[in-house]
Amino acid sequence: MINNLFFGSSALRLNYTKLDESQPGPVTIPLPEKVSLLAGCTPVQAGLVAKKKTLLKKGAQVRTGQRLRMFEQDDLFILSTVTGTVTGVGLYTGPLGRKLVRVTVAPLEEEVLDDSLFEPGNLDRETSHKFISQLPGRLRLLPVRGDLPPINELVICGGEKDLSVISNQYAMKHERELMVSGIDLLKKLSRAAKVTVAVPGSLDACGKGLGDGVFTVSEQYPSASPRLIAKKILGRAVPAATPLTREGLAFVSAETAAALGRISRKEQGIFDKTLSVVLKSGTTILVKVRIGTPIRHILSIFNEKLTDGDYLIAGGPLTGVAIHDPDYTVSPYMDAILVSAGEDILGNSDYGCINCGKCLRVCPASIPVNLLVRHLTRRNYVQASDHFNLDSCLECGLCTYICVSKIPILQRIKLGKMKLRAMKQELIEEGAA
Amino acid sequence: MTKLRIAHAPFYRSACTIPQRSLWIIGAALLALVPGIMIYGMPALAVTAFSVSTAMAWEFLFCYIIGRRNTVSDYNSALIGLLLAMVLPATSPWWVVLTGTFLCVILGKMIYGGMGGNPFCPVALGMAVLLVSWPDYLDFDMAYRNMVADFDLMAPLALVKYFGSDLAGNYAVSDLLMGRQAGGIGTVCGIGLLAGGILLMARGIIQWAISLSFLVGVAVTAFLFQLASPGDYAGPMFHLLTGYTLFGAFFLATEDSSSPVNTLAMVVYGLGGGVLTVLIRNRGVYVDGVIFAVLIMNLASPLLDRIRPKALGA
Numbered sequence: 001m002i003n004n005l006f007f008g009s010s011a012l013r014l015n016y017t018k019l020d021e022s023q024p025g026p027v028t029i030p031l032p033e034k035v036s037l038l039a040g041c042t043p044v045q046a047g048l049v050a051k052k053k054t055l056l057k058k059g060a061q062v063r064t065g066q067r068l069r070m071f072e073q074d075d076l077f078i079l080s081t082v083t084g085t086v087t088g089v090g091l092y093t094g095p096l097g098r099k100l101v102r103v104t105v106a107p108l109e110e111e112v113l114d115d116s117l118f119e120p121g122n123l124d125r126e127t128s129h130k131f132i133s134q135l136p137g138r139l140r141l142l143p144v145r146g147d148l149p150p151i152n153e154l155v156i157c158g159g160e161k162d163l164s165v166i167s168n169q170y171a172m173k174h175e176r177e178l179m180v181s182g183i184d185l186l187k188k189l190s191r192a193a194k195v196t197v198a199v200p201g202s203l204d205a206c207g208k209g210l211g212d213g214v215f216t217v218s219e220q221y222p223s224a225s226p227r228l229i230a231k232k233i234l235g236r237a238v239p240a241a242t243p244l245t246r247e248g249l250a251f252v253s254a255e256t257a258a259a260l261g262r263i264s265r266k267e268q269g270i271f272d273k274t275l276s277v278v279l280k281s282g283t284t285i286l287v288k289v290r291i292g293t294p295i296r297h298i299l300s301i302f303n304e305k306l307t308d309g310d311y312l313i314a315g316g317p318l319t320g321v322a323i324h325d326p327d328y329t330v331s332p333y334m335d336a337i338l339v340s341a342g343e344d345i346l347g348n349s350d351y352g353c354i355n356c357g358k359c360l361r362v363c364p365a366s367i368p369v370n371l372l373v374r375h376l377t378r379r380n381y382v383q384a385s386d387h388f389n390l391d392s393c394l395e396c397g398l399c400t401y402i403c404v405s406k407i408p409i410l411q412r413i414k415l416g417k418m419k420l421r422a423m424k425q426e427l428i429e430e431g432a433a
Numbered sequence: 434m435t436k437l438r439i440a441h442a443p444f445y446r447s448a449c450t451i452p453q454r455s456l457w458i459i460g461a462a463l464l465a466l467v468p469g470i471m472i473y474g475m476p477a478l479a480v481t482a483f484s485v486s487t488a489m490a491w492e493f494l495f496c497y498i499i500g501r502r503n504t505v506s507d508y509n510s511a512l513i514g515l516l517l518a519m520v521l522p523a524t525s526p527w528w529v530v531l532t533g534t535f536l537c538v539i540l541g542k543m544i545y546g547g548m549g550g551n552p553f554c555p556v557a558l559g560m561a562v563l564l565v566s567w568p569d570y571l572d573f574d575m576a577y578r579n580m581v582a583d584f585d586l587m588a589p590l591a592l593v594k595y596f597g598s599d600l601a602g603n604y605a606v607s608d609l610l611m612g613r614q615a616g617g618i619g620t621v622c623g624i625g626l627l628a629g630g631i632l633l634m635a636r637g638i639i640q641w642a643i644s645l646s647f648l649v650g651v652a653v654t655a656f657l658f659q660l661a662s663p664g665d666y667a668g669p670m671f672h673l674l675t676g677y678t679l680f681g682a683f684f685l686a687t688e689d690s691s692s693p694v695n696t697l698a699m700v701v702y703g704l705g706g707g708v709l710t711v712l713i714r715n716r717g718v719y720v721d722g723v724i725f726a727v728l729i730m731n732l733a734s735p736l737l738d739r740i741r742p743k744a745l746g747a
Contacts, residue, residue, distance in 0.1 A: 163445070227745065240746035308436045311444065318443040326435060342438060346446040350502070354451065354549035357640070357694030365745035368738075370694055389744035397443035404449055405549070411441040 014221040014318075014398070016160055017276075018202060019169040026170070026274055026288040029301055031082065035292035036329045037068075037103045038092060039078045045071060046099045049091050060086045062105060065117035065270060070101060075127070079134040080114075081271035081291045082107035094328070095314070095321045105292070117263055117270070128189050136273040136291060137256030138167065138333045141226060142190065143245040152248035153233065154192035156183060156257055158199035158207060159217045159224025162316020165335040166286065167274045168254040172199060172206045178261030179210060179254060185264045186257060190250055198229050221318070222364055222396035226251045240391035276336045279304050289330055295337055296326040304339055311345060313338035318397040351405040352377070359399035359409065365392045369399045369409060376412040381419050390416055451548070454638060455508035461633045462515055462684060465625030468611075469618040472582075473523035477618045480525050481518040488514025488534040495543045509548055513537050516556040516684055519619025520677060520724075522576035529563060529570050536562050552735075554688040557727045564724060572720075573615045584613040589675040591720045593667045598659070601667040609674035620680040630683030639687035642699035647682040648673060650707015658715050666715050678710065681723035691731040698737040706730040 041049070048054060048071055056068050062084060067077040084107040092102035129142045138161045143151065156179070158172040171179060183195055195211030200219055207214040215233065217224045230244050231237045238247050255274060262270045271291045278284050279302060289298055295312065306312065306326055313320040314334050359369035372388040384390040393413050400410040470477045492510035496503045517533050541555025542548065569575050573588035580586055585603065592600050604614060612622035620626070633639040652669035659668045672678060677685070686692060686706050693702050706726045713722025
């Protein structure tokens with residue numbers, strides 16, 4: 001809950017959290033007894049895991065950075081973030097009911113980096129994306145398929161996804177040398193003609209010399225959103241239904257660039273994720289933690305006890321996801337962990353929209369939210385998409401933040417998008433049949 | 434095992450809620466209402482108290498009968514009752530108030546599903562029905578005929594409409610601002626209304642685009658009429674400070690659900706309301722046109738809201 005300032009117009013301004021130089025550096029969390037690696041899977045793959053028909057078996061020895069291929073039938077692989085022994089391969093139900101494959105590894109003291117890490121040069125575009133997406137960092141929009149147009153411009157994002165998050169700013173400020181090497185590697189991988197660094201104004205100096213140009217992003221949330229940056233760079237808005245990569249733009253976060261830098265310099269700590277932990281007391285601690293560490297392990301280091309009715313939020317306060325299980329593990333894109341006893345968290349109300357118009361005045365995508373939410377509530381998803389710009393939504397959560405009626409607008413928007421995707425998929429399948 | 438709670442993003446939310454919003458508008462309205470009650474005395478207080486309580490009672494009763502969650506605690510019906518009392522003469526009989534609050538709360542709001550569903554400003558709708566039903570009780574000259582005050586109790590707008598614009602000079606601007614004129618309980622004190630309006634605009638509860646363009650619409654139209662025929666029509670200052678103009682600009686036209694939300698649409702809406710107000714005053718049969726102007730612009734509001742900026746990538 002945030003109390004509004006007295007003047008209405010200034011209450012609409014939320015600024016990104018800035019990296020505080022006076023704060024001590026990140027606390028390194030020791031390796032836990034057990035690391036769990038998670039990967040999304042299709043129903044078919046879930047079936048194979050349930051029948052224990054995986055290539056990876058319990059007892060296998062793995063090295064850090066090794067590609068753990070899961071199935072004969074496809075090339076799904078999980079990058080091992082530690083060196084050790086596999087203690088189990090199974091299924092796990094993640095947040096929002098997603099089915100995930102879970103590989104648990106008991107790490108050893110001595111760490112061995114796998115040789116395959118240092119040959120990313122011979123990757124095709126599809127596998128390079130899968131590879132990079134398992135490195136620490138939040139924003140990675142590289143073309144997934146080979147039939148997409150070539151990348152003209154590579155944008156390194158020094159801005160953040162959400163409030164309370166400083167992972168990219170930390171990389172910009174303290175891992176500059178690594179970023180230089182990482183960007184070189186990325187250039188080779190993507191064959192991009194131009195590299196632009198998009199940074200918040202306070203880090204302008206850090207961005208100089210990293211790429212061909214520096215692009216300053218405003219401090220105001222959500223101006224670091226890729227679509228808003230793309231609009232500024234291209235001078236026109238990319239149509240809502242078009243992926244940014246189709247316009248020849250690729251976005252990679254500063255943190256990912258630094259991780260790639262570690263690879264090209266053969267340094268340790270490739271899979272260490274920088275994230276902010278906000279405890280119940282409100283103190284924020286920057287930590288460095290291995291991907292796959294259970295959240296419970298991190299909280300135990302700070303003596304934070306979870307009790308019934310607490311919230312555990314992965315990601316920032318405006319776009320994060322509430323986690324149901326303290327054993328859920330740190331993922332490559334988890335920029336923050338928020339623990340709250342819930343006194344500050346305002347729930348929804350059952351009021352309808354009162355048409356005050358605050359949402360559309362705060363919307364960075366100029367969506368008529370007041371009309372959109374009425375259609376979404378009545379489940380007119382097609383109309384919402386055709387006439388009320390459902391697809392333009394950046395999912396920044398500002399409308400829901402400001403809503404006087406406390407309507408779960410963002411949730412309804414996400415639900416609407418999901419339902420539309422499902423409808424389209426059904427149509428495609430019908431057409432195929 | 435610990436049972437964690439699940440919710441959906443965003444987890445930070447603005448603390449502004451519907452009851453808070455209603456209370457702020459009530460507070461701003463009181464800035465004009467309290468001086469009004471001090472001018473008109475006990476009868477005005479009685480009308481206000483009765484209006485607020487019956488408005489809340491109607492909403493309570495309606496929710497009870499249709500078996501809906503009781504929404505009286507959001508203070509919106511109290512606000513409606515308060516605003517209705519502000520436009521009524523201090524001498525209104527109890528049954529006019531009772532009918533008025535029924536019209537505002539039930540016909541103006543509840544039958545559309547409560548807050549946010551109403552196509553018309555509830556107070557303007559209720560008042561319009563009262564105006565056409567019992568013109569005598571709502572005519573200020575009739576209402577205040579037995580009242581004694583230390584200022585002229587002839588309603589300024591009626592006087593000018595029927596006897597020519599020369600009489601507008603009888604009313605000093607300072608008198609009009611301080612509430613020394615005949616009118617609705619809460620609509621006579623110009624200073625109070627201005628203070629309340631500025632407070633609400635600064636808080637971002639009402640939109641400057643509606644209020645200011647409404648006032649500009651009134652001023653420009655009145656000026657043009659005066660230019661055409663100075664003997665028949667009073668000037669902009671007179672029209673701004675008499676009748677329901679200020680009240681309409683800050684409290685009626687800005688009602689959330691019946692007004693547009695995009696800036697350009699709001700400007701057109703406000704200007705239209707202002708122009709219609711003076712048109713009805715100068716050329717229509719009614720002495721004051723604010724109530725009807727607001728209702729007509731309410732009708733146009735969904736259409737006006739189609740004037741909106743292009744969404745990102747649309």
